Structures are given as structure tokens and as C-alpha cells.
Amino acid sequence: MKGIKKGGWISYKVDGIFSFLWQKRYLVLNDSYLSFYKSEKCNEEPVLSVALTSITNVSRIQLKKNCFEILRATDQKDNISPINSYFYESNSKRSIFISTRTERDLHGWLDAIFAKCPLLSGVSSPTNFTHKVHVGFDPKVGNFVGVPDSWATLLQTSEITYDDWSRNSKAVIKALQFYEDYNGFDTIPSNDNSNKSKDMKPLKTSTRYIINKRTNSIKRSVSKTLRKGKTDSILPVYQAERKPFPRSGENNNIINSTEDADIFREGKVYVSKENTANPQTNQLGKKEQQVIQHHLRRHENNVALNPRRVAPSAPAKKVHDDETKPSKQDLLELRDTDDSDEIIMKMKTVAIDVNPRPYFQMVEKAGQGASGAVYLSKRIRLPPNNDSKFLKSHCHRIVGESVAIKQIHLSKQPKKQLIMNELLVMNDSRQENIVNFLEAYIIDDEELWVIMEYMEGGCLTDILDAAAESSNGNKLSPLNESQMAYIVRETCQGLKFLHNNKIIHRDIKSDNILLNSQGLVKITDFGFCVELTEKRSKRATMVGTPYWMAPEIVNQKGYDEKVDVWSLGIMLIEMIEGEPPYLNEEPLKALYLIANNGSPKLRDPRQVSKKARQFLDACLQVDVEVRASVRELLTLNFLSLACGPDELKVALKWY
Ligand SMILES: Nc1ncnc2c1ncn2[C@@H]1O[C@H](COP(=O)(O)OP(=O)(O)OP(=O)(O)O)[C@@H](O)[C@H]1O
Numbered sequence: 001m002k003g004i005k006k007g008g009w010i011s012y013k014v015d016g017i018f019s020f021l022w023q024k025r026y027l028v029l030n031d032s033y034l035s036f037y038k039s040e041k042c043n044e045e046p047v048l049s050v051a052l053t054s055i056t057n058v059s060r061i062q063l064k065k066n067c068f069e070i071l072r073a074t075d076q077k078d079n080i081s082p083i084n085s086y087f088y089e090s091n092s093k094r095s096i097f098i099s100t101r102t103e104r105d106l107h108g109w110l111d112a113i114f115a116k117c118p119l120l121s122g123v124s125s126p127t128n129f130t131h132k133v134h135v136g137f138d139p140k141v142g143n144f145v146g147v148p149d150s151w152a153t154l155l156q157t158s159e160i161t162y163d164d165w166s167r168n169s170k171a172v173i174k175a176l177q178f179y180e181d182y183n184g185f186d187t188i189p190s191n192d193n194s195n196k197s198k199d200m201k202p203l204k205t206s207t208r209y210i211i212n213k214r215t216n217s218i219k220r221s222v223s224k225t226l227r228k229g230k231t232d233s234i235l236p237v238y239q240a241e242r243k244p245f246p247r248s249g250e251n252n253n254i255i256n257s258t259e260d261a262d263i264f265r266e267g268k269v270y271v272s273k274e275n276t277a278n279p280q281t282n283q284l285g286k287k288e289q290q291v292i293q294h295h296l297r298r299h300e301n302n303v304a305l306n307p308r309r310v311a312p313s314a315p316a317k318k319v320h321d322d323e324t325k326p327s328k329q330d331l332l333e334l335r336d337t338d339d340s341d342e343i344i345m346k347m348k349t350v351a352i353d354v355n356p357r358p359y360f361q362m363v364e365k366a367g368q369g370a371s372g373a374v375y376l377s378k379r380i381r382l383p384p385n386n387d388s389k390f391l392k393s394h395c396h397r398i399v400g401e402s403v404a405i406k407q408i409h410l411s412k413q414p415k416k417q418l419i420m421n422e423l424l425v426m427n428d429s430r431q432e433n434i435v436n437f438l439e440a441y442i443i444d445d446e447e448l449w450v451i452m453e454y455m456e457g458g459c460l461t462d463i464l465d466a467a468a469e470s471s472n473g474n475k476l477s478p479l480n481e482s483q484m485a486y487i488v489r490e491t492c493q494g495l496k497f498l499h500n501n502k503i504i505h506r507d508i509k510s511d512n513i514l515l516n517s518q519g520l521v522k523i524t525d526f527g528f529c530v531e532l533t534e535k536r537s538k539r540a541t542m543v544g545t546p547y548w549m550a551p552e553i554v555n556q557k558g559y560d561e562k563v564d565v566w567s568l569g570i571m572l573i574e575m576i577e578g579e580p581p582y583l584n585e586e587p588l589k590a591l592y593l594i595a596n597n598g599s600p601k602l603r604d605p606r607q608v609s610k611k612a613r614q615f616l617d618a619c620l621q622v623d624v625e626v627r628a629s630v631r632e633l634l635t636l637n638f639l640s641l642a643c644g645p646d647e648l649k650v651a652l653k654w655y
Pocket residue numbers: 223224225227230366367368369370371372373374404406435452453454455456458459511514524525527
């Protein structure tokens with residue numbers, strides 16, 4: 001057809017009576033119209049033709065993947081074939097939504113439409129950092145120009161400067177894009193009128209980060225990870241943790257949170273009488289304070305980084321041995337919006353549908369996670385012998401053993417899919433460097449109890465928080481290199497197991513490494529785990545915790561299991577320096593630095609051996625092809641420095 005400037009298959013829907021219908025159409029742009037055809041040949045009358053003179057705005061929206069919205073002036077008439085006119089109410093509805101097959105197509109269309117529509121500036125709003133974006137810095141006026149309002153606000157409150165922009169504008173845009181996708185628009189502060197302008201001055205001086213200090217976010221910010229999807233409704237967390245801590249000598253088993261108190265009132269907690277004599281008990285207040293201080297410190301800057309996207313469902317289906325039971329992929333295959341009943345039903349394929357309270361005696365609170373509290377408990381009875389789920393797991397359980405119980409109030413979890421993920425991965429992953437899942441119970445479809453082996457050493461972060469300050473203000477690691485090498489080696493073994501099973505952990509960091517009293521090291525927190533399949537060996541979803549995130553995630557490229565290797569490298573820096581790189585930067589700047597800076601450098605490389613530096617180098621390669629696999633890491637010399645578990649126990653002595 002003559003005059004065609006661009007053509008291609010898209011899905012579209014109009015904002016009208018049939019607004020739920022997405023239809024596949026061949027879209028054609030010519031000098032005057034944007035037309036939707038049923039076939040590529042364009043030999044029939046178009047289903048809909050929109051005059052380019054009527055288009056007042058085009059913008060990307062999240063309605064569907066690779067989707068944009070076309071807004072038309074309401075006083076314009078479109079050419080609509082009579083047969084299709086019932087789909088379309090020309091003068092009352094103004095939006096047309098178009099979804100393209102790929103991101104690249106989307107940008108092709110945006111550029112072409114912007115170039116052709118007289119009412120548009122000829123410049124599309126920035127939507128993709130891999131594309132030539134239409135945002136710039138105008139040196140004449142000294143302003144960023146063409147940025148959307150939300151970005152303007154973000155830039156204004158960030159520490160990103162004009163120098164950063166000139167050095168790598170693409171990385172700034174990547175960071176902005178990522179940040180906005182990660183947080184969604186509602187986290188942007190509703191500032192006063194001064195922020196309405198699209199053009200703004202770059203910030204040459206440091207500006208304190210102020211985003212998202214709304215009460216809810218602060219409450220959520222103490223969550224140890226940034227898995228806010230799981231924490232949205234767990235509002236008592238902050239209040240609970242801000243309560244005064246038990247003073248030394250007080251009975252630290254006292255139920256010390258609103259949530260705990262509820263449980264207590266309902267008679268759900270069995271407090272051990274012998275427990276008052278337990279020397280560990282008196283440490284609880286101190287331990288909790290340390291954990292919370294750590295959380296507050298870490299998350300002071302992280303407040304605004306709130307993942308919007310949940311861990312994706314596993315893509316391909318495998319044939320399952322047992323046809324009557326859903327496969328793991330089936331179990332994980334759920335929509336983004338959690339369907340509670342469906343998930344609970346699926347949880348029951350793993351969890352025992354029985355009240356476990358008579359089987360355990362609660363001893364003390366061991367920690368607080370985003371989705372619930374973890375209690376040290378004692379097994380006082382075994383469930384009846386006839387429960388197949390209990391018998392099937394080959395774990396050896398004995399009356400009197402200590403276990404950790406994670407209690408999750410399902411009704412309070414907006415993202416049950418993450419919990420389901422965790423349950424499934426734990427259930428399938430029995431390896432000595434993975435925290436051993438024993439069994440799970442579901443109570444009245446309301447509460448989930450996950451029973452795990454008890455890791456009395458707590459998480460690696462607790463040890464690192466004991467780091468002392470050196471005279472020049474740097475942190476001195478409480479671990480020596482052989483202890484670090486041992487922790488790294490054990491983590492590598494756990495990761496090797498996961499990767500061999502095509503599972504990416506996606507949230508490796510010191511918070512998710514637990515230690516026990518024998519000095520054994522195990523990976524935990526499998527909510528973000530995802531399976532790679534042969535069909536799909538790269539993921540594109542953004543999850544994890546930004547400071548530990550590989551650049552390919554921030555850059556929103558496809559990624560694979562090597563993101564865990566990067567995070568492991570960052571965790572080694574944590575062990576050496578007490579914290580991950582850029583922790584003191586405000587979050588948007590940190591994302592910019594991850595996207596732009598390449599491999600992070602040690603503050604003082606001389607403080608570690610060449611072997612440790614080589615190991616870091618192998619982990620922290622920006623080029624994924626060059627970055628080592630876990631298997632390769634295990635052959636590196638640094639790991640030959642590893643001590644035995646006994647030597648790590650020394651580092652646990654503060655307990
Ligand atoms: N098996 C365990 N043994 C001992 N302590 C544990 C165990 N699992 C967790 N904890 C403690 O409980 C705390 C919270 O653990 P949890 O896994 O719930 O944390 P989270 O990852 O922040 O939360 P969530 O998984 O709910 O998002 C940990 O920091 C740790 O101190």
C-alpha cells in the first residue's frame with residue numbers, strides 16, 4: 001500500500017464498552033492516519049483509522065507488556081468501519097491501547113507516531129533506556145529538559161548531578177527507569193507546586209534523600225529485605241520492633257509485639273518454663289536491638305526501593321510423574337495478582353492441613369521477617385503416623401529437637417506467591433548448605449507454619465554488624481580471610497546445588513546466610529527463587545535487593561544464574577568492609593552507580609590478599625560471559641584459604 005510509513009502486528013483495545021477485548025490487528029501508519037487492519041495485506045477497509053491530527057498524546061503505560069496509550073481529542077471523528085463501530089465510541093472515549101510484541105517494536109512505533117503527529121512535539125517521552133531517549137540537558141538554560149514530571153521529581157531529590165548526567169546520561173536514565181518500575185509512581189513524593197515543572201535544574205550539591213517517608217513505607221522499611229510485595233500488609237512490624245526492648249534480667253520470652261500479643265491472648269504460644277535459665281534468652285533483647293538497628297541503618301536509604309513486581313511464575317510446564325498432582329511449574333504458575341484460594345489450595349500440596357500447636361513448644365522469638373516472626377521452638381510430639389506429607393519428606397525428626405518455626409498470617413500477605421515459591425524451593429532443596437525444611441502446616445487456611453532446622457548463630461549480617469571502626473573511620477571486619485573464604489565456599493556449594501537444579505536464588509546477601517552453633521553455613525530465604533527452563537534461560541523480572549543487584553538487572557537486560565555470583569561478590573565486600581558498596585548513597589544514585597560504575601572497588605584493596613581480590617574480580621565482572629560460574633568459583637585459590645567450621649564458631653562467640 002502506498003504511503004505506508006510503518007506497519008506491523010500489534011494487539012489493541014479501545015477504551016469503551018468492549019474495553020476488556022484485546023484484538024490482534026495489523027497497524028499501519030501513513031502520512032495522515034493510523035489504521036488498524038485485519039490482515040497484513042491491508043486490502044480491506046481498516047477496522048479503525050485515527051487521524052494523526054486528532055492525536056494529542058502518546059505515552060507508555062503498564063496495562064500490558066510493551067503497551068502504550070494514544071489519546072485523541074474528543075471533538076475529532078475517526079474513520080471506523082460500520083461493522084466495527086460498535087467497538088468504538090468515537091466521541092466519548094478517547095484512549096486506544098496498543099501492545100507490541102517486543103520492547104523494540106514499542107519504541108519504533110512511539111518514534112514513528114511522534115514524528116508524524118502534528119499535535120505532538122515530535123519528541124516522545126523517555127520510555128526505554130536502550131533506545132535513543134529524548135531527554136537532554138540544555139546547557140543554555142542549565143536545565144534537564146523533556147523529562148516526565150515523575151523523573152523530574154526524582155532527579156530533584158536525588159544526588160544525581162549534571163556531572164553524572166554528562167558522564168553517562170544513559171546510566172542515569174537506566175537508573176530512573178529501573179527505580180520507577182521498581183517503585184511504581186505512587187512512591188514519588190507529592191511535593192508542592194514547585195515540582196510541577198518538567199524542566200529542572202541539575203543538582204550540583206548533595207541533597208538529602210527524602211522520598212517515601214510516608215508512614216507506611218517507614219513501617220515497612222525495617223523489613224530485612226526489600227520484598228515489600230510480601231510486607232505491604234504487615235504493618236505491625238515497625239511498631240512491634242520499636243517497642244522498648246526487654247532489659248537484661250527481664251524474661252525475654254515475653255511476647256513483645258502486638259502480633260505476638262494477639263497470638264498469646266489466643267493461647268497460641270506455649271512458653272517454656274525451663275527456658276528462663278537458658279543463657280541465650282538474656283541475649284534476645286540485645287540481639288533484636290542489633291538486628292533492628294541494622295535493619296534501620298540498611299533500610300534508611302532503601303525506603304523508597306519497593307519492588308513492584310513479584311517473582312515471576314515459572315514458565316514452562318514439565319510432565320510430572322504423578323499425573324494426579326500438579327507439577328511444580330503448575331504450582332508456581334499463578335497470575336501476578338495472588339488468588340488466595342488457589343494458592344492456599346496449592347500450599348496444601350506441600351503443607352500438612354492440621355493444627356500443629358500441640359506438637360511444639362515455643363521457646364523464644366528468634367527473629368522477625370517481612371512475612372512473619374520466626375520462633376525457636378521445641379518439638380514435643382510427632383504428628384500421627386498416617387500423614388503422608390510428613391512421612392514422605394525424608395527428614396529425621398525427634399521429639400525434643402529444636403526447630404525454627406516461621407509463622408505467617410496468610411491473610412496479611414498480599415503476595416502469597418512469594419511464600420509459595422519459598423515453600424516449594426525449600427521442600428525440593430535438600431542440601432547441606434541450604435536451610436533444611438522439615439515440614440509445614442496450614443491452619444484453618446489462615447496461618448502457615450514453616451518448620452525448619454534451627455540455625456542458632458543467626459544471620460551473617462549480625463556478625464558483620466559487630467564490625468569495629470578503624471581509626472580512619474573504615475569498618476574492621478570481625479572475620480579473618482579464612483573465615484570469609486569458608487563462608488563463601490559453603491555459600492558457593494549451596495548455590496551450585498541450586499544452579500544445577502536450574503534455580504536462581506536472586507537475593508544472595510549476608511541477611512540470607514544463616515549459621516548454626518557448629519559453624520555450619522546455610523542459605524535461606526527462597527521467596528525470590530526462580531526456575532530457569534530450557535525454553536527460557538534468561539529472566540527479565542527485577543527482584544532482589546538493589547545494593548547486591550547485578551548491573552544486568554538494573555539495566556533490565558535478561559539475566560541468568562550469574563546474578564547470584566555478582567551478589568556473592570558483593571557479599572564478600574560486605575564481609576571485608578562491613579557493608580555493600582554504595583550503601584551510603586541515596587538509592588537512585590546507588591542504582592546509577594551500579595549501572596554506570598562497572599565493578600565496584602574495595603576502599604582499600606591492600607587490606608585483603610591477592611587471592612581474595614582475584615575472587616572478587618571473578619564475581620564482579622559486568623560482562624556476564626566473563627563473570628565466573630559458581631562451578632568456576634569453586635576452583636579459585638581463595639577458597640583454599642577456607643578454615644573449618646570450628647574456626648567460624650569463634651566469630652559467633654558474642655552470642
Ligand atoms: N532457620 C532459622 N533458624 C534461626 N533463625 C532463623 C531461621 N530462619 C530465620 N531466622 C531468623 O529470623 C529472621 C527472619 O527470617 P525470615 O526468613 O523470616 O526473614 P526475611 O527474609 O526478612 O523475611 P521474609 O522471608 O518473611 O520476607 C532472620 O533474620 C533470622 O534471624
